[in-house]
Amino acid sequence: MSIASRTATVGDLLRDWRQRRRLSQLDLALEAQVSARHLSFVETGRSQPSRELVIDLAEQLEVPLRERNVMLLAAGYAPVYRETPLDTQEMAPVRQALDRLLGGHEPFPAVVTDRRWDLISANRPAQALLSGGVTPELLDPPINTLRVTLHPGGLAPRIVNFAEYSAHLMEQLHRQAVLTGDHALFELEKEFRGYPGVCEADSHDPMSALFVPLVFLAGEDLELRFFSTLTTFGTALDITMAELTIEALFPADEATAAAVRAAWG
Numbered sequence: 001m002s003i004a005s006r007t008a009t010v011g012d013l014l015r016d017w018r019q020r021r022r023l024s025q026l027d028l029a030l031e032a033q034v035s036a037r038h039l040s041f042v043e044t045g046r047s048q049p050s051r052e053l054v055i056d057l058a059e060q061l062e063v064p065l066r067e068r069n070v071m072l073l074a075a076g077y078a079p080v081y082r083e084t085p086l087d088t089q090e091m092a093p094v095r096q097a098l099d100r101l102l103g104g105h106e107p108f109p110a111v112v113t114d115r116r117w118d119l120i121s122a123n124r125p126a127q128a129l130l131s132g133g134v135t136p137e138l139l140d141p142p143i144n145t146l147r148v149t150l151h152p153g154g155l156a157p158r159i160v161n162f163a164e165y166s167a168h169l170m171e172q173l174h175r176q177a178v179l180t181g182d183h184a185l186f187e188l189e190k191e192f193r194g195y196p197g198v199c200e201a202d203s204h205d206p207m208s209a210l211f212v213p214l215v216f217l218a219g220e221d222l223e224l225r226f227f228s229t230l231t232t233f234g235t236a237l238d239i240t241m242a243e244l245t246i247e248a249l250f251p252a253d254e255a256t257a258a259a260v261r262a263a264w265g
């Protein structure tokens with residue numbers, strides 16, 4: 001877990017992120033082109049880093065933009081990364097791009113989520129998929145797409161390969177929690193591990209298939225098979241943009257493609 005940002009020094013935070021990335025002081029010093037001695041002094045509080053050094057070290061450590069602001073504040077500098085609400089006029093081009101991506105993917109499902117998998121937007125097929133037969137409480141905002149997928153009152157009973165697919169999702173969640181240091185993600189991971197059937201022994205052989213499919217029971221005898229892609233704004237310097245993810249489901253076979261086109265085409 002990350003150190004509490006309100007009491008941590010910039011040295012504490014740097015050491016925390018360096019250790020999270022499994023880098024030695026020498027490794028990081030070489031990547032940032034500073035001396036290991038100076039980096040050691042920064043981590044122990046014997047030396048005050050410049051604003052530029054904090055930003056450079058955060059870049060080398062792939063620290064999320066939100067946490068880079070925390071590091072800058074801990075070092076005594078003003079934050080440099082903005083967090084612009086998605087509903088502002090300034091973000092209109094981003095909303096339009098998201099709408100085009102979601103609409104252009106129809107009739108196949110696609111959603112936009114934030115850093116904690118809370119739903120931001122969804123196209124018509126995704127709305128139908130996420131809401132059909134789901135316990136109403138799970139659809140109260142903010143709707144967490146992982147919770148809807150894994151909860152026994154959500155999609156879980158209709159996911160044919162639930163053990164395999166839930167293990168895949170939990171691996172994604174754990175990796176994101178470790179990479180970002182977000183305490184809320186660790187709490188979600190703890191919550192989901194308590195759901196029936198989640199993270200059971202998985203016999204999936206990673207060498208035997210191209211991807212982990214979502215096999216979804218859409219009717220008594222109708223199984224839909226999907227694979228997904230994740231897209232982010234790779235050059236974003238705004239926190240809101242950087243934390244958005246577009247997940248698009250694609251048909252994994254022709255039968256699924258035909259059934260989806262018939263239902264939502």
